[in-house]
Amino acid sequence: MDAFRIYAVGIVQGVGFRPYVKMLADSLGVRGYVKNLGGGEVEIFVEGERAREFIDALRDRRPRAIVLEELVVERAEPRGYAAFEILKSGEEARAPSNIPPDMAICDECLREVLEGGDERRRGYYFNSCSFCGPRFSVIRRLPYDRENTSWAAFPMCPRCREEYSTPAVGGLRRYFYQGISCRRDGPRVRLLEPTGRAVDADDPVLEAARLVSGGFIVAVKGVGGYHIFAKASDDSVVAELRRRKRRPSQPFAIMALDLETARRLAVVDEGSAELLASPQRPIVLLPKREDSPASPLVSPGLDREGVFLPYTALQYILLSNIDDRFAIATSGNIHGEPMCTDLKCVLERLRGVVDYVLDHNLEIVHRVDDSVVRFTNGVATFLRRSRGYAPAWIKMPRRLEKPVVAFGADLQTAGAVAFDDKAVLTQYIGDLDSFQALDDLDRELRWLADVYKLRDFLLVCDKNPAYNSVRLCREWGEEFGAEVRQVQHHHAHALAAAADGGVDEPFVAVAIDGVGYGEDGAAWGGEVLYVEGTRYVREKHLPYVPMPGGDLAAFRPARMTAAYFHKALGEIPRGLALYLPGGEAELALVERELKSPRTWTSSAGRFLDAVAAALGVAWERTYEGEPAIKLEAAARGGSGLQFHAEDQVELFAEAVEAARGGASVRDVAYSVQLRLGQILGAWACDAAARRGVGVVAVSGGAAVNDIILRGIAEEVSRCGLRLVQHRRAPPGDGGIALGQVYYATYL
Numbered sequence: 074m075d076a077f078r079i080y081a082v083g084i085v086q087g088v089g090f091r092p093y094v095k096m097l098a099d100s101l102g103v104r105g106y107v108k109n110l111g112g113g114e115v116e117i118f119v120e121g122e123r124a125r126e127f128i129d130a131l132r133d134r135r136p137r138a139i140v141l142e143e144l145v146v147e148r149a150e151p152r153g154y155a156a157f158e159i160l161k162s163g164e165e166a167r168a169p170s171n172i173p174p175d176m177a178i179c180d181e182c183l184r185e186v187l188e189g190g191d192e193r194r195r196g197y198y199f200n201s202c203s204f205c206g207p208r209f210s211v212i213r214r215l216p217y218d219r220e221n222t223s224w225a226a227f228p229m230c231p232r233c234r235e236e237y238s239t240p241a242v243g244g245l246r247r248y249f250y251q252g253i254s255c256r257r258d259g260p261r262v263r264l265l266e267p268t269g270r271a272v273d274a275d276d277p278v279l280e281a282a283r284l285v286s287g288g289f290i291v292a293v294k295g296v297g298g299y300h301i302f303a304k305a306s307d308d309s310v311v312a313e314l315r316r317r318k319r320r321p322s323q324p325f326a327i328m329a330l331d332l333e334t335a336r337r338l339a340v341v342d343e344g345s346a347e348l349l350a351s352p353q354r355p356i357v358l359l360p361k362r363e364d365s366p367a368s369p370l371v372s373p374g375l376d377r378e379g380v381f382l383p384y385t386a387l388q389y390i391l392l393s394n395i396d397d398r399f400a401i402a403t404s405g406n407i408h409g410e411p412m413c414t415d416l417k418c419v420l421e422r423l424r425g426v427v428d429y430v431l432d433h434n435l436e437i438v439h440r441v442d443d444s445v446v447r448f449t450n451g452v453a454t455f456l457r458r459s460r461g462y463a464p465a466w467i468k469m470p471r472r473l474e475k476p477v478v479a480f481g482a483d484l485q486t487a488g489a490v491a492f493d494d495k496a497v498l499t500q501y502i503g504d505l506d507s508f509q510a511l512d513d514l515d516r517e518l519r520w521l522a523d524v525y526k527l528r529d530f531l532l533v534c535d536k537n538p539a540y541n542s543v544r545l546c547r548e549w550g551e552e553f554g555a556e557v558r559q560v561q562h563h564h565a566h567a568l569a570a571a572a573d574g575g576v577d578e579p580f581v582a583v584a585i586d587g588v589g590y591g592e593d594g595a596a597w598g599g600e601v602l603y604v605e606g607t608r609y610v611r612e613k614h615l616p617y618v619p620m621p622g623g624d625l626a627a628f629r630p631a632r633m634t635a636a637y638f639h640k641a642l643g644e645i646p647r648g649l650a651l652y653l654p655g656g657e658a659e660l661a662l663v664e665r666e667l668k669s670p671r672t673w674t675s676s677a678g679r680f681l682d683a684v685a686a687a688l689g690v691a692w693e694r695t696y697e698g699e700p701a702i703k704l705e706a707a708a709r710g711g712s713g714l715q716f717h718a719e720d721q722v723e724l725f726a727e728a729v730e731a732a733r734g735g736a737s738v739r740d741v742a743y744s745v746q747l748r749l750g751q752i753l754g755a756w757a758c759d760a761a762a763r764r765g766v767g768v769v770a771v772s773g774g775a776a777v778n779d780i781i782l783r784g785i786a787e788e789v790s791r792c793g794l795r796l797v798q799h800r801r802a803p804p805g806d807g808g809i810a811l812g813q814v815y816y817a818t819y820l
Contacts, residue, residue: 076105076120076151077128080168083142084465085115086217087173089203090139091159092249094131096240103127104154109216112166112525120151136245138176138204138352142468143168159249162216169492169525171465173208173217175296175441177354177384181246182206186386193232193255198262198278198387199435201254202246205352209464209500210297210441211252215524219251223436230258260435262387267424269416278387281431282394290314292405292419292427296385297441297460297500298412299405299419300328301427306397311370314401317426319408323696324372326356326379326443328402330392338365338399339378348446348453353461354384355444360709371401374691376706381443384461387433404442411503411510414440439520440513442501450782455803458487463500464521467801467811470494470577471818476530478518478549479813480542482562482806483535485697485774488514488542489810490521490530496572496814497521501807504697505541515545531820532557533813535565537590560816562589562809563600563773564609569812570770570804571604574797578768579605581612581761581794583753583785586773586805587627587678587698596620598676598773599721601756603764606819612760615677615721619670621663626672626679629653629693630686630700632663637683639667641726652692677749677775680721684728684745688738698774704742705778711743724748743780750784757785758792770797772812774805 081090086109094107094117103121110116119127128146135141145168178186182202185194194200201207211223219225229237233253236243247253254260264277274280281291281302288310290303301318304310305327315321329335332346339359341349348357358377361367365378372378381402383389392398404412405423413419414437419430445457455462472494479489479496483505489498499517503510522530534546536559543559550557560568566589567582584600591597592611599615619636626632631652635645645664653659678701685691685700690707694700714731718724728745732738757769769789775781776799789796802808 074120074122074151075124076118076149077124078147078149079117079119079128080145081115081117081141082145082168082170084138084140084171084173086113086170086215087208087251088138089136089245089250090115092203092240092245093135093139095157095159095249096245097130098127098157101127101130104157106154106158106160108160109162109218110167111164111215112168113170113172113215114166114168115170116163116167118149118152120154136204140171162218164216166526169495172212172215172524174353174462174465175208175210175460176205176352177461178386178389179205179352183386183389186390193257196390197256197259198385198390198433199254199259200386201252203250204246206252207296207435210437210439211435213438217251222251223438224252224254226436227254227258227260229253230255233258260433262431262433265430265432267420267427267430269420272429277431278391279394281429282391284429285400286396289428290317290426291429291431292423293391293431294433295388297437297439298414300402301405302391303401304397305367305371305399305401308368308370311368311401315370321695322373322699324375324379325401325403326381327367327371327399328383328388328392329380330389330398331382334398335380335382338362338367339380344453345448349380349382353444354382355446355461356381358445358447366397367399374703374706376709377447379445409504410507411440411513412442439500439517447777449777449779450786450798452798452800454777454799455807456777456805457485457501458498458803458807459501464497466495466497467573468494469496469572469815469818470575471815473818474820476527477814477817478522478527478530478532479810480514480518480532480534480546481810481813483540483542485806486514486542487807487810488518489814490518490525490527491814491817492525492527496811497525498802498810511541511545514542530555531817533817534559535590535809536561558817558820560813561592561609563597563602564604565809565812565816566772566804567602567604567609567770567812568815569802569808570772570797570799572811572815573799573801573808574770576768576770576797579603579764579766580768580770581757581764581766582770582772583757584773585677585753585775585781588674588676596672596674596676598674598678599680599753600675601753601760603760603766607816613756615675615680617673617675618679618722619667620672620674620679621666621670623672627682627694630682631692633679633683634686635660635663636667637680637687637722637725641722642729652686677721680725680749681746681775683725684742687729688732688742690738690742701775701778705746705780707738708743708746708780709739711737711739713747714740714744716744716748718748718752720752721749724752746778746780747784750781751788754785754788758788758794761792761794768795768797772799772804772808776804
């Protein structure tokens with residue numbers, strides 16, 4: 074008789090793994106036990122004549138919600154078990170494993186809600202099973218047992234208890250499922266006025282749908298926070314929502330009932346359909362349909378619509394009863410702050426923003442925003458990695474000598490903890506100029522470090538002394554007596570792309586973004602680097618251009634336009650005063666500063682801002698990257714003009730000449746971005762040839778630009794090199810922590 078002790082690593086808690094193992098063991102007649110451990114892994118002891126067959130079956134066939142990355146199998150002595158049991162979970166951590174992300178409602182659970190035979194789940198807004206539903210957002214601690222989640226507030230009714238405890242009744246989907254619930258014992262929904270007073274309604278969800286259809290704005294509690302739902306087809310409703318949220322032009326996302334509805338709004342190909350309907354259900358940026366019924370005010374000045382599908386029964390039923398079958402579903406927050414996760418926040422902060430609140434009483438333990446994905450150079454690329462993906466780890470091609478805590482950057486950021494060859498990125502945190510977001514980063518990093526029982530860790534952060542993430546990192550260093558290492562921003566971007574792409578060799582990187590603190594005190598952002606672990610060489614960069622007013626130039630693109638006119642053409646058009654809040658007086662200040670600049674930048678983002686303003690595409694930045702995003706949108710369908718510039722200053726001059734010569738904005742916008750990519754790609758090829766490397770990695774916030782990436786890819790392909798793009802982490806600052814972690818693998 075064979076006997077084995079097995080440790081299962083991957084996404085193996087909260088996904089029905091233990092009941093699956095129990096039922097598999099019973100079917101093969103083997104004995105032993107299975108139990109969760111405190112690091113997210115599962116321990117199995119199995120003995121019997123078919124024990125080897127059990128291990129093979131475990132490796133080769135299982136439900137898709139179970140992600141089995143590794144089976145550590147150790148031969149053991151038989152113990153003489155009489156049966157196979159699910160044991161009480163242990164607190165010890167032997168082989169740390171993944172924390173399960175939140176998953177969209179599965180087809181079978183949705184079928185039960187819409188047409189199932191059991192009255193306990195028909196029309197039940199919180200239906201879920203072993204293979205779907207809230208996970209990370211409700212976990213207080215590991216192991217993943219009901220008492221360690223916010224489901225603990227809902228004692229099981231007798232029928233749920235029977236399903237939970239009896240395999241023949243609960244089946245694989247409900248037997249030993251920790252989040253089991255039904256209409257009799259699960260969370261309750263209520264509709265409230267912004268004052269907190271209850272609204273009398275037979276069915277709060279159907280009443281909320283009626284209100285949204287009628288033009289009211291409703292906060293709806295979801296899995297990781299509150300959304301704000303509003304009618305997306307009505308210009309006046311969208312305009313009012315923008316006024317209330319103080320969000321003049323940043324795009325809103327639209328939740329569509331199903332793929333058929335999504336296709337009315339946007340062009341949905343096979344790849345995007347797969348993403349939309351995946352268990353992760355991210356927001357996907359898709360080309361708008363010309364005949365879309367959505368208001369143009371949903372995403373003004375853009376050619377892409379952010380669309381996603383419902384991932385809970387509540388959302389599905391709500392949308393089913395909204396007249397359009399689609400609606401704006403944007404984060405329930407005020408401008409610049411994280412979204413609300415509890416009713417107190419909604420009543421305090423969203424009063425005056427929403428007309429009603431659709432609330433429920435399942436506590437959200439972790440704030441988890443919706444993930445956002447777009448396609449860049451044909452690759453699905455994260456703009457925001459959160460619900461559905463975080464905090465599942467990213468495996469790196471190198472191992473760490475000691476655990477690491479990484480603090481990321483300050484805008485649109487995430488942090489990370491790491492051990493062995495695994496980097497665990499937090500969910501999307503946001504901008505750290507918000508105290509609440511900074512507190513979230515601190516809390517989530519502490520939670521992850523505690524869950525994975527990390528001790529004696531190294532702390533890694535950016536080199537920008539003004540970053541709040543750096544201040545937090547130093548506070549940790551004092552509290553824990555831990556060593557602090559700082560990594561230059563674009564070096565971290567480059568290493569993030571390498572870790573994401575499995576590169577463990579010297580490489581050349583193109584790092585393009587809005588701004589990063591440079592070693593020479595300038596604002597970098599258009600760099601070609603040679604990277605060899607902890608060492609990098611700045612092989613080439615976009616020529617420095619004055620940045621009038623420093624960071625103020627990022628918010629007033631006309632300032633950068635003036636700088637580029639001055640640098641490239643030796644002139645400053647007087648008409649720029651019309652596009653500066655301070656008019657002629659502000660333009661005079663800019664002119665004086667250009668004669669004796671205090672700040673210089675090589676930023677690709679600031680160059681794109683300057684072009685966007687020069688072409689009349691965008692004169693202000695009301696959200697991160699707005700001018701560059703609108704410039705990319707303005708270029709869709711453009712054809713290439715013959716630009717021959719060798720850097721971005723010459724390119725600006727060529728673009729102005731072409732525009733003055735009558736070329737269309739669309740063609741100039743397209744050609745500028747393509748040529749910028751070609752310039753950077755050619756520089757990368759030259760650097761790779763000098764250094765004798767075969768890989769070019771692209772990272773940074775501007776690395777999501779499809780046209781620039783196309784230009785880089787053309788050149789990299791021409792010189793026979795391998796191009797590495799981000800696939801598992803955002804190329805922007807949401808992936809910086811991954812690069813900081815990877816830096817530590819070389820120490």
